[in-house]
Amino acid sequence: MLAKTNQKAALVVAVIAIVYLLLSFNLPGYTNALIDADVIPKGLGFLLLFFALLLYLDKKNETEADKEKRKISKQHVINLLVVAGMILIYIFLLEMIGFVVMTTVFIFVCSLYLDYKHHVTNVITSVVFSLAIYGLFNYLLKINLPAGILPF
Amino acid sequence: MDAFSGLMSGFQVAFSLEGLLFVFIGVFVGTFIGMMPGLGPISAIAIMIPITYSMDPSIALVMMAGVYYGAIFGGSSSSILLNAPGVAGTVATAFDGYPMAKQGKAGKALAIAAIASFTGGTVSVVLLMLFTPLLSAVAISFGPAEYFALMFLGLTAIASLADGSAIKAFISATLGFMVVTIGIDAQTGTSRFTFGNPNLLEGIDFLVVALGLFALAEVCTLVLNRNEKDDGQSKNIGSLRLSKQDIKEMSGPVSRQSFLGFIIGVLPGAGATIASFIAYITEKKIAKNPEEFGKGSIKGLAAPETANNAATSGAFVPLLSLGIPGSGTTAVLLGAFLVLGVQPGPLLVQDRPEIFWGIIASMYVGNIILLVLNLPLIPYISKILKIPRPLLISLVIIFSLIGVYAISFNTFDLYLLLAFGVIGFFMRMFSFPAAPFILAFILGGMMEQSLRQTLTISNGSFGIFLDKPIALSLIAVGLLTILFPLLKGRRKYKVS
Amino acid sequence: MKKLFGTAAASLLLVTAAGCGNSSSGATDEDGNWTPTQPIEITAPAGPGGGWDTTARMVSQVFEEEEIIDQRLPVVNxxxxxxxxxxxxIAGQEESPHHMFVGSPPLILVPLNGQSEYSHEDFTPLANVIADYGAFVVKADAEWDNLNDLFDDMxxxxxxxxxxxTSSPGSMDHMQFVKIAKAAxxxxxxxxxxxDPESGGLTSVLNGSVDVFTTGVAETIEQVRAGKVKVLGITAEERLEGEVLSDFPTAIEQGIDETFINWRGFFGPPGMDEAAVTYYEEKFKELNDSEAWIEIREKYGWGEMYMDSEEYAAFLEEEAESMQALLDELGLARE
Incomplete structure (x- = not known):
């Protein structure tokens, strides 16, 4: 079982290498180039394929610590997926709703979800942090973060 | 005017009341902006340009120089405390700075960074003062062949960045190199691996990769461990005080990297980021206990912090003595000079000695101010770690998101950031080291371009490297670093 | 906990719905004179610090400080x-009179290279303000003394x-050289x-790795003064004014009848209203003649080249045609 993890990883790496190679072979040529844009990528693709093979053949066992790292409970997986989902929503709405609102909501909701129980501190931190950053960037540094629905 | 009286006029500028005041303002603003997510020296200088319009040119430029090295100085805090580098030059700082902070030695880590930066900055100013006219020859001695050789030498160190399987380190590095081939190829104008998406044409920004692989991947780990009974260690800031042992340990890397970092900074196109990585890998190579690197080694923290500041001063050599901006940042700085009616170049030292020497002299003062300004702030800055875990996680995520958004103002890069966070997380899970990935990402792009430039010039003949002594010796050293451990390993094998 | 979380999520949705309102289109009086009623956003299609960004910020500053336009003009990168x-x-801000961006030859070249869906034809030209020119530089001890020497060898x-x-084939640095060389x-x-995207071009010429550096005029002055390089020719119509600058021979006076202009001007979104275009034309004219702008132009070494909307459109059409022909010949025009 232990050796298998490395071999599975090797297979994934090999797939990446093959996809990359396919794309490299489809790069359009440029007539005037001595060494065209596809030369190095092809080399990298074959190199990765070679390393994947080495990894596949590598008999070295994983250490206990390595194995331990991968033990994640179902609850934890859900935690990670929810946080990732919240980041996605943040990115999606950032330019529509604006920096201040989104950042305040994100910090508050995300901390809340991760079991932060001090709601008052949470509200204060999220509001003050986003207003401070926004004010700093937009007014002091003149680098405009999206205002969104707010009029300032 | 000879150099000495020129230098004196420079010191007069730097030590005038106005000079001191504006050096102070410059480094203060620089440190501050450098601490902001995504804002590095480029934005810091661009932001300050309009303020200088009506100022006396020598005073204004002394201030702008302060903004520049102040921003590099300021960038290290978030690397050390949050594993979230705000500037490219401080990515290598996170390698050992963050583990140190996690061990409850955040105060010490920040102090080491400040002292290493200060020393790197100061030693390199001495070099700058003594050798600028001489070094201008070094700055232009590097053509495409030499750059290729330098990047090659850097890449040979990948194996040394592995802390487990060397094969996995090589795979990481190859993947990093592959990611940097995305975008328009400079030599042909062909767009590679962009899938017709205009967002990918300019390639993927270094900070997107670094913040994803380091900060977001760390966020995942923090989320998983957030309920673990805190042993109180990771929140401990620890004492700022360095023991004699600590100072002894950092003295080696600091003194070596002050010189090496400076020289790399002198080369146009290399700059603080490459200098910090090369510093890290050379120190790891020559260390007696390389296995400590990546686990909170003092040497591993001091080396890149010294080098990135030394490289910053080094970058002034081609700028002041040749008028050649060696990097994006110095190009913007050159813009600041031009706005003030000062044209840096070979004649600057004759025409405007008070400006040429004023900037150099002010850097002594500036570095001292930076140290005095930053050391007392450390206990306050490191209070960040006292923030409860859930809130800290949210803030690190936002810090990374702003950091990326402030580079391109484009949400596509934010999705990419998230993707690299996921990749970084899986790489951790399966013990693929992230450092070789990021190293190959930095060096790979330049290595490919310089190789193809060289071969285009030589009409495809590799013989061109034989005619270039600098390139040849760099490649030779690179080959030796690969072969030497192999030979050594073999001998051991025979004995056993 | 769950409940609180739900409330927060719901409020997020509410906020989303509220965000979908849109902006007004300015005020037009009976005579058809248009005036802006809200801040005018100037887009720099690049990060802070570069040429586009600097131009946008300077224009915004003069408009605001000289009170030529009575609105804020924030610059967005x-x-x-x-x-x-x-x-x-900007293409997504169709008909909005409160948006504009700064453009230059890449607006023609990038689409022709197949790297942008939108080209100059999709936007409303407002006014051109600046012109720069290209220079061809060799090391001071190079064997060539003028463009004809160089081109004879070539x-x-x-x-x-x-x-x-500095930039890739098919972009400005390359095309300005191609255009002149072809004419020769x-x-x-x-x-x-x-x-050499890492701006190592000048270094490569100084250390002899490469023969000719194709760049902007301003970048060469100091090296020429120091006697390190010589300028074989520039792409301007006639000699430029200024110390050192006036010594640079044009391609035309060397018998090569061709020019290349690095123009820089401002564009509105597709379908901007005629009245708004007229308004901006006038304002840019006012800016172009203002003391403050002249001072800035001198500081940055930018040449003057004002064109109103109509002249600009015709000029761009001509430029695009000549670039298209050259790129076709080079095999660089891509879909």
């Missing part, structure tokens, strides 16, 4: 795709001379051009 991201953003063997520029009769399909 939209970097990526060599400008394509910023252009796509006519014999185009591969005998290496040329370096060089076989431009066979040039030895390398690109």
């Amino acid at each position: 939209k970097a990526g795709g060599g400008g394509a991201i910023g252009w796509a953003y 006519k014999e063997d185009p591969q005998s001379v290496s040329i370096v520029g 009769g060089v076989d431009v399909t066979n040039l030895k051009y390398i690109s």
Whole structure:
């Protein structure tokens, strides 16, 4: 079982290498180039394929610590997926709703979800942090973060 | 005017009341902006340009120089405390700075960074003062062949960045190199691996990769461990005080990297980021206990912090003595000079000695101010770690998101950031080291371009490297670093 | 906990719904005179610090400080795709009279290289304000003393001379050289051009790795003064004014009848209202003549080149045609 993890990883790496190679072979040529844009990528693709093979053949066992790292409970997986989902929503709405609102909501909701129980501190931190950053960037540094629905 | 009286006029500028005041303002603003997510020296200088319009040119430029090295100085805090580098030059700082902070030695880590930066900055100013006219020859001695050789030498160190399987380190590095081939190829104008998406044409920004692989991947780990009974260690800031042992340990890397970092900074196109990585890998190579690197080694923290500041001063050599901006940042700085009616170049030292020497002299003062300004702030800055875990996680995520958004103002890069966070997380899970990935990402792009430039010039003949002594010796050293451990390993094998 | 979380999520949705309102289109009086009623957003299709960003910020500053326009003009950076991201953003603001962006030759070249969906034809030209020119530089002790020396050698063997520029083939540095060299009769399909995006072009010429550096005029002055390099020719119509600058010979006076202008001006979104265009034309004219702007232009070494909307459109059409022809010949025009 232990050796298998490395071999599975090797297979994934090999797939990446093959996809990359396919794309490299489809790069359009440029007539005037001595060494065209596809030369190095092809080399990298074959190199990765070679390393994947080495990894596949590598008999070295994983250490206990390595194995331990991968033990994640179902609850934890859900935690990670929810946080990732919240980041996605943040990115999606950032330019529509604006920096201040989104950042305040994100910090508050995300901390809340991760079991932060001090709601008052949470509200204060999220509001003050986003207003401070926004004010700093937009007014002091003149680098405009999206205002969104707010009029300032 | 000879150099000495020129230098004196420079010191007069730097030590005038106005000079001191504006050096102070410059480094203060620089440190501050450098601490902001995504804002590095480029934005810091661009932001300050309009303020200088009506100022006396020598005073204004002394201030702008302060903004520049102040921003590099300021960038290290978030690397050390949050594993979230705000500037490219401080990515290598996170390698050992963050583990140190996690061990409850955040105060010490920040102090080491400040002292290493200060020393790197100061030693390199001495070099700058003594050798600028001489070094201008070094700055232009590097053509495409030499750059290729330098990047090659850097890449040979990948194996040394592995802390487990060397094969996995090589795979990481190859993947990093592959990611940097995305975008328009400079030599042909062909767009590679962009899938017709205009967002990918300019390639993927270094900070997107670094913040994803380091900060977001760390966020995942923090989320998983957030309920673990805190042993109180990771929140401990620890004492700022360095023991004699600590100072002894950092003295080696600091003194070596002050010189090496400076020289790399002198080369146009290399700059603080490459200098910090090369510093890290050379120190790891020559260390007696390389296995400590990546686990909170003092040497591993001091080396890149010294080098990135030394490289910053080094970058002034081609700028002041040749008028050649060696990097994006110095190009913007050159813009600041031009706005003030000062044209840096070979004649600057004759025409405007008070400006040429004023900037150099002010850097002594500036570095001292930076140290005095930053050391007392450390206990306050490191209070960040006292923030409860859930809130800290949210803030690190936002810090990374702003950091990326402030580079391109484009949400596509934010999705990419998230993707690299996921990749970084899986790489951790399966013990693929992230450092070789990021190293190959930095060096790979330049290595490919310089190789193809060289071969285009030589009409495809590799013989061109034989005619270039600098390139040849760099490649030779690179080959030796690969072969030497192999030979050594073999001998051991025979004995056993 | 769950409940609180739900409330927060719901409020998020509410906020989303509220965000979908849109902005007004300014005020037009009975005579058809248009005036802006809200801040005018100037997009720089690149990050802070570059040429586009600087131009946008300077224009915004003069408009505001000289009170030429009675509204704020915040500058917004939209970097990526060599400008394509910023252009796509403006294309999405169809008919809005409160948006504009700063453009230059890449607005023609990038689409022709197949790297942007939108080109100059999609936008409303408002006014051009600045012109820069290209320069061809060699080391001071190089064997060539003028463009004809250089091109004679290249006519014999185009591969005998290496040329370096900051950007890739098909972009400005490359095309300005191609345009002049072709007019001189060089076989431009066979040039030895390398690109050094890390701005190492000047270094490469100084250390002799490469023969010719194709760049902007301003970048060369100091090196020429110091006697390190010489300028074989510039791409302007006639000699420029200023110390050192006036010594640079044009291609035209060397018998090569061709020019290349690095123009810089402002564009509105597709379909901007005629009244708004007229308004901006007048305001840019006022800016162009203002003391403050003249001072800034001198500081940055930018040449003057004002064109109103109509002249600008015609000029761009001509430029695009000549670039298209050259790129076709080079095999660089892509879909």
